[in-house]
Amino acid sequence: MSAERAETAETAGTDVLVLGGAGVDTIVYVPELPLPYADSYMVPRVETRAGQTGNFVALGLHALGLRTHHLDMIGDDDAGDLVRALCAERGVAFTEVHQSGGTKRAVNLVGPDGRRLSLYDNSRSLPEDRLPEATVRELAAVSRHAHVSITHPCGYALPVLRAAGVTVSTDLHNWDGEQEYHETFAHQADLVFLSTTALADPERTMRRVVERGRATVVVATAGAEGSYLLVEDRLTHVPAVAPPTAVVDSNGAGDAYAAGFLFGWLAGEPPLRCARYGAIAGAFACTVPATASDSIGRDELLARAAELETA
Incomplete structure (x- = not known):
């Protein structure tokens, strides 16, 4: 899609508009x-x-059957071509805005145990x-929800999203x-990851996000220790889920x-079930090599969730 123009004919009925977080990683496996x-x-x-936080969220949502549109700034460079190709290959709608400094890049060092x-x-x-x-206003007008990356151009888009009436999530x-x-992001989102x-004191930070902002749900992920869910002043620990393979x-x-989590949240599921969906999807991601970008599908996610609920 062309820069600085949203193709609304293709995005009508979008479930999630993902803002920011498009880029390229160089993966280095280290001893x-x-x-x-x-x-x-x-x-x-x-x-x-190709694949940074916005790309991965968009791909994950798309794999779960949600109509997803990604909006971000990328460059006219080889890295930008990788981002364009990834979105086209996976069928994720992408509106690009020219970034004169070039496409965002990172180097990820990955150890034998999967840490990075x-x-x-x-x-x-x-x-x-x-x-x-x-462009933000046009895309938001046809979207149910917006997930916002914490890059600084996205911070300026937050008031536009609020005016459009869409719910907003972000990952800090x-x-x-x-x-x-x-x-800026923590206090203007309805759902905060x-x-x-x-964090020296995760619960204190989570409660401050609620007290100072508009969030009704705050989720803190803790790797193998699971995650913590703060809803209606109640903090709940959600255990991690065993990955399906190594x-x-x-x-x-x-x-x-x-x-x-967003898959469940947009379906009206209770927050605890949303957190379990998130745990299942996160565990699956840990079985995928950094050089790939596979995401769990809807049927597998729901089947795994059903197994856990009956265990």
């Missing part, structure tokens, strides 16, 4: 993490592929980058609970969790 200093390493594989360390190139985004307000990732930048990785990479697990 251990942290990686000790050495002049050089021989590694089994290095591969570059991401190194983001912050030279691609410029302070003046924006998603065109008219490894927020420490203190950095002001993240508060974040990781416990950098864990090979945790890359994209949080994005898969968000997609699974």
Whole structure:
């Protein structure tokens, strides 16, 4: 699709508009993490592929049968071509806006146990980058929900989404609970995801998000320890789900969790069931190599959820 123009004929009836988070990762498999200093390493594989947080959420939602449209800024470069090709191959509608600094890039170091360390190139985004307000408004008008990545152009789009009347979710990732930048997103979303990785007191941070913003549901993912769900002043621990096969990479697990949760949330399911859907989707993602971008499908997700409920 062309830059700075939404193709509304193709997006009418969109379930989820995903804003931001399109980019390319170079995956490097390393013998251990942290990686000790050495002049050089021989590694089994290095591969570059499209897929950052917005891409993975959009792909996950699409695989679950939700009508999904992705909007972001990318460059006229080889990395941008990879993003365009991924969306076209998977059938995810994509509206691109030109990013003069080029397409977002990162390097992911992946250890034998599936843990990853991401190194983001912050030279691609410029302070003046924006998603065109008219494009955001046009796409939001035909969408039920918007999931917003925490890139700075998306922060400027939040008031437009609120005015359009769509519900909004965001993922704060490894927020420490203190950095002001993240508060723009945390306080303007109805549903907030974040990781416990950098939080000294996850419950305190989750409650502050509710107290200071508009969120009615806050979810904190904790890897193998499961996740925590805050709804109506009640904090609930949701156990992790055993992956269906061996864990090979945790890359994209949080994005898969968000997609699974949103699948249930948009279907009107209770938050606890949504969290279980998220746990199932996240566990599946851990079995997919970082060089791939497979997502759990609707039938498999529901079948697995039914098994867990009857166990």
